[in-house]
Amino acid sequence: MVKVVVVLSFLLFCWADSTHLVFQPSFIIATGPRITTFLLGNIKDVSLNVRKVFPSNVTGSIDPPSCAANETLWIVTKELVGTNALRVNLQLNKSLHLCGDNETDCCPKPMCVLESLQVSACVANAVQASLLIQAKIHAHLISAFPTTDNQTVIPNQVYEPLGSCPCDLTARTCDIRCCCDKDCSPEELMLFQSHCHPGPFGGQLPLVPDYHCSAQRDNSPDWFPFLCVISPPENNPYLGLFYNGDKIIPKPRPSFQIPVLSEPVFNTYRQGNPIFTLDDQLFTIPQMAIGHCVDNAPVAFLENFSHKCVNLLNSCPTAFPFRTLASDLRVRVNNGQGGDVTVIVRDELIGDLSQFLSNAVVNPDESLVCDNVTLALDYTFYWKRNHITKVILIRSVGTVIFKGSVDLTTRYSAVFLTRDYVGESNSGNPGYQVGKPVIAGIKRTQNTAFSVQRTSINLWKPVRDGLCFTAEKQPVLFAMNSTSGCHLHVSLQNLTQCDLLRATVGSLQTNMITATYVANKGNPNSEKEADWVKISYMNSSNSLEVGDGSCGGIPSHIHISIWSLVTETTEGTAQSNIQAIQVRSTLSTWTLDCGGGDLSPCADPTETQMFHVTSSVTFIEIPIHHGPPKTRFQINFTEYDCNKNDVCWPHLAFPLTKYYTGEPHSQALAKGLILLFFFIAASLLGTPWRQIRQAWNSSSRAVIRDY
Known part of the structure; x- marks a missing residue:
């Protein structure tokens, strides 16, 4: 489809005579379902009519303009764009796909529309201006056959979300730090070869593990095919890292032999x-x-x-x-x-x-x-x-x-x-990813059912001068311990109003954490109460003493303690969930320091000193197993310790051990026992057993001859 858009300059609007009407342009060849033109001049009380016209078989000329309209497939609308200008839009009221079985609103042949239109601008049933349009519109040709070698094959983005080189963002141009970009010359690669984008974004996919069947080499032992692990390459811990949304299935596209549509559907x-x-x-x-x-x-x-x-x-x-x-x-x-x-x-x-x-x-x-x-x-x-x-x-x-x-x-x-x-974007699927924001929420009170509005828990982020009134917030990132703070100017006059000072500092600290719940996993459901953990708030004890130049009970520090637990492992990637969270406010006493010979803060009520307001977060990982302590023999006997030896005998039967997580342990054990049965049967029915029977029979016949 091609949409004809006419852009007129300011001089053209000024040139139009306010007493006459004129279409600009006055003739259009349209190849798409939308047509736009302008009507300039005295547009008061103007009506627009559209009709089909036919050239004369004798002279080839077209009938003169008329205010009498006939029924067409086009809808005419107008829009005022100036004092003496109208934007006239024509829209084809017809589907442009080829007809199938028992279809009516469609195109019976590839040349769908071939007709001449005449748009007349009338005032009091008198034609003031006319526009001639030649419409040549083809149907949308979509191939119904499988893709061939000369067609563009779109990979399934569930498995190849960004292609083999995700950092290749610019076509026919070398992207800086993208070492897998085929557009980069060897000279350009030498400039940033030591600073390539790491990980999957730079095209560095994880290596195939040694226990995978596809990792078999020439020097692999004979029993390797029996004990290796078969896992499809799509089972990747990075699956979905760059993909967000529904599954995208490749659709048939027009081949290069079919005319490309100029305007996408x-x-x-x-x-x-x-x-x-x-x-x-x-x-x-x-x-x-x-x-x-x-x-x-x-x-x-x-x-x-x-x-x-x-x-x-x-x-x-x-x-x-x-x-x-x-x-x-x-x-x-x-x-x-x-x-x-x-x-x-x-x-x-x-x-x-x-x-x-x-x-x-x-x-x-x-x-x-x-x-x-x-x-x-x-x-x-x-x-x-x-x-x-x-x-x-x-x-x-x-x-x-x-x-x-x-x-x-x-x-x-x-x-x-x-x-x-x-x-909001999630922070993991399902467990939290390290470095992603901790998801918090506030329970909605207007709903009877459980519902949480997402928010975040924050720490101080000092900028510029480091003062609390100009500081910003930064979200708490999972598994990232942090401590930050800001400065607050306090004078002797402020320390005489301790209640106001406590309320001010408390308000600053309260604004950092307004949530009441925190999500226990990285992709929580806002309406599922099991996905949320309630935040426990605690205050440390401190006397509210008030003295000359001092105030007690100031909530100068808040500490967030978050307990996390590894609940499962997916393809070697640990999935961590938050089990509990506690926010503790530490109360302290602020006193002016007048030592060192500087007595001005204690003498001048307006002289200020800086006091610190801080916040911190600590992540505590809960151990998975709580077994009895190891004996001295277990500690010293390291011959079969896989972490301290190159040869690990317990991994000989890898699918039967706890280290194999590709399938449930019960299924792996059952398959291993079946395999063991086949080994025993092959041994009993094979050559060694036949030799043993022959030797037994020979010895038996020898004993009989002796008798």
């Missing part, structure tokens, strides 16, 4: 699919990609993100994304059902730019003043089922004042909401 949105605008362009928002900020990065459906970009400004910005217009941001987004939704733009004025500027030097006489600088673009997508219902953009703008240069930090985010629920 749009399907409904699925998780991870890119979002498109109404004119079939990718909907983009500035984002971070491989350490760099990209101004036009596509947005994926149901994929939340939040990025910060730091840029050096030497002058006032004039282009996107630092200078934006509301008209440019009101993009018409394809909603996934054939319609569109327009982005709603709401402006927010930022007065305090301390979170956005750094290294700024302000001089009232020589400073540069930049108005209406875009500081943040926060998108909220409302969705239902597999389509978008509404898009709201909060654009934060402010006035940037600096001298020379300044580091400007801009923020960009996208959140998908449905029924007031934020689509």
Whole structure:
């Protein structure tokens, strides 16, 4: 399909005579189901009619324009775009796929539509302007045969989520640090060969273990085929690491011999699919990609993100994304059902730019003043089922004042909401992954059934000056012990109001952890109570003494203790769950230090000293087995210890031991006993047993002859 879009400049609008009507252009050859043109001039009381026209068999000319319309397959709509301009849209009301058995709304042959149309602009049944359209539209040809060698074969993304080289993100270009990129020359690889992307993202899949049947070598023992492990390559601990969503099955695609459709047929949105605008362009928002900020990065459906970009400004910005217009941001987004939704733009004025500027030097006489600088673009997508219902953009703008240069930090985010629920990403499947955020939640009170709204438990993240009022939050990461804090300026006057000081510090610490539950696994169900563990809050004892220049009972430190347990192992990867969590507040006494000859803090009520407000987290792993302590003989007898010897005799029958986790132990034991039975039967019925019987018979005959 080809959609004809005519873009008129401002001069063309000014040139149009306000007393006449004219179509621009006046003749169109259409090859797609959508046609767009403009009607310029005095558009008051204008009606539009469309009809099919036929050339004369004698002269070849077409009948003159008429205000009498006839029935066609086209729907005409109009949209006011200016004082003297209309956008005229024609939409084909017919399916473009080839007819099958007992189908009516379809194309009987590949040349689906071949006709001439005439659009007339009428005022009081008098033709003022006309447009001639020649429509030549082919049917959508989808191959019903299996894919051949000359067709593009799409791999199953469940098993090959990003292909053999996941970090190869740019076609026909060498990606930095991507050592498996075939576009990189040997000279380019030498520049970053020692800094390749590690792990599966860099194409480094785990090696085949020695006990796998595919690892057999020429020097492998004869019994290796009987004791090796058969496991399909799809059983990989990294399965799903780059894949998020439903199973994607390759569909038949047009071969290279069939004309390629110029405009793709749009399907409904699925998780991870890119979002498109109404004119079939990718909907983009500035984002971070491989350490760099990209101004036009596509947005994926149901994929939340939040990025910060730091840029050096030497002058006032004039282009996107630092200078934006509301008209440019009101993009018409394809909603996934054939319609569109327009982005709603709401402006927010930022007065305090301390979170956005750094290294700024302000001089009232020589400073540069930049108005209406875009500081943040926060998108909220409302969705239902597999389509978008509404898009709201909060654009934060402010006035940037600096001298020379300044580091400007801009923020960009996208959140998908449905029924007031934020689509959060999981931290494991099913157990927690190391380094992923610990998932917390607050129980919803308006529901009678158990339901949790996701949130996070946080620690202090000091920035810039390290003060508590400018510090940020950082989530607690699983299995990552951490300690952080900030500074609070306290004066003698503050220490005379201990209740207010305790309340202030307590409020700062309480804002770090507002959750009441924590998820015991990495992919919890928000409505299943068994997936959540209640947080235990405790306070240490401390006297509330009040003296000259001192206050007691200050909750200056909170400590989070999290107990985790390895519940199972999947392909050698441990699955850890959270069993319990405790948040303890440590109360302390704050006293001004007037030693060292500096008596000003104790003499001047406004002189301040810095006190520390801290937070920490400790992960405690619960041992799996609690057996009796080993004896001295067990400790010293290491001949059969697999961890201290190259030869491990207990692993000779590997499938029968506890180390084999490819299938339940009962099944492995049963198969091993059956295999042992076959060995014994082969020994009894084979050559050794026949030789023993021959020797026995020979000795028996010799004894009989003696008698």
